[in-house]
Amino acid sequence: MITDDPYILKVEGLHINYGNFKAVQNVGFDVLPGEIFGLLGPNGAGKTSTLSAIEGLIKFQSGTIIVDGQDALEKPLHARAAMGVQLQSTSFQPELNVEQILQLFAGIYGVPLSKEKLRGILQDIQLEDAAHKKFGQLSGGQQQRVSLVIATIHNPRLVLLDEPTTGLDPQSRRQLWERMEAIREKGHSVLLTTHSMEEAEAVCDRMAIIDHGQVIAIDTPQALIDKHRHDPEVIAVSRRGKITLEDVFIALTGRAVRA
Ligand SMILES: Nc1ncnc2c1ncn2[C@@H]1O[C@H](COP(=O)(O)OP(=O)(O)OP(=O)(O)O)[C@@H](O)[C@H]1O
Numbered sequence: 085m086i087t088d089d090p091y092i093l094k095v096e097g098l099h100i101n102y103g104n105f106k107a108v109q110n111v112g113f114d115v116l117p118g119e120i121f122g123l124l125g126p127n128g129a130g131k132t133s134t135l136s137a138i139e140g141l142i143k144f145q146s147g148t149i150i151v152d153g154q155d156a157l158e159k160p161l162h163a164r165a166a167m168g169v170q171l172q173s174t175s176f177q178p179e180l181n182v183e184q185i186l187q188l189f190a191g192i193y194g195v196p197l198s199k200e201k202l203r204g205i206l207q208d209i210q211l212e213d214a215a216h217k218k219f220g221q222l223s224g225g226q227q228q229r230v231s232l233v234i235a236t237i238h239n240p241r242l243v244l245l246d247e248p249t250t251g252l253d254p255q256s257r258r259q260l261w262e263r264m265e266a267i268r269e270k271g272h273s274v275l276l277t278t279h280s281m282e283e284a285e286a287v288c289d290r291m292a293i294i295d296h297g298q299v300i301a302i303d304t305p306q307a308l309i310d311k312h313r314h315d316p317e318v319i320a321v322s323r324r325g326k327i328t329l330e331d332v333f334i335a336l337t338g339r340a341v342r343a
Pocket residue numbers: 102105107125126127128129130131132133134
């Protein structure tokens with residue numbers, strides 16, 4: 085199915101079950117070109133499951149996922165070519181060094197990688213001196229930079245990042261935000277999951293809050309605050325007299341800690 089819809093990703097009526105457990109129920113949202121879109125939700129809400137279904141890594145029971153105008157089930161290769169996915173560190177062969185990993189993935193995506201281009205990439209991610217280090221020997225921030233380069237090496241229109249800044253120091257986190265914004269400036273899009281309200285406010289153009297496998301709100305971070313700032317529950321959870329996105333999030337998803 086080819087569509088001329090304005091979005092780069094459209095998810096509709098997505099249901100994901102693990103056995104009898106309904107992890108994702110009727111989830112729907114879309115991501116526009118040149119947009120950074122955040123998926124937020126408490127632990128176990130269904131964010132990673134949703135991302136994994138979009139990436140084609142897990143089967144879903146029903147629903148539609150359209151990537152770059154094509155149904156991801158009907159045209160999985162087209163969908164994958166349009167997407168860049170951040171891999172887990174366990175996806176990298178432990179015996180390969182940074183340079184070899186970049187060469188390997190450039191080869192997989194059919195991207196020519198001359199010595200100059202490779203050097204340019206390493207310079208850009210400040211890893212010239214670590215080119216011969218194995219992935220596991222890199223710091224968390226360095227690993228994150230390599231993962232993002234690999235996810236974007238084929239210049240995909242949509243980049244999917246699952247909690248990309250968890251564990252990063254403020255400097256690395258800022259740099260990653262700037263890299264996401266550079267993707268947006270090209271007119272490409274980022275879909276990320278995060279637990280950080282600060283991150284959502286700093287970089288997300290729009291966000292969806294997912295709870296118990298269902299989308300309970302979609303809007304810009306500021307619009308969510310403005311819409312709910314007078315809700316009694318939001319006022320009740322607020323601290324120091326200031327209403328924040330986190331207050332709105334906790335009021336909407338409840339104060340109970342998830343398993
Ligand atoms: N392979 C699986 N088998 C069974 N249950 C699973 C599986 N993967 C996830 N789940 C369950 O599905 C629900 C949604 O999990 P998911 O990882 O998508 O949530 P999440 O929002 O990404 O959570 P977190 O913020 O903790 O990463 C959870 O209850 C989880 O325990």
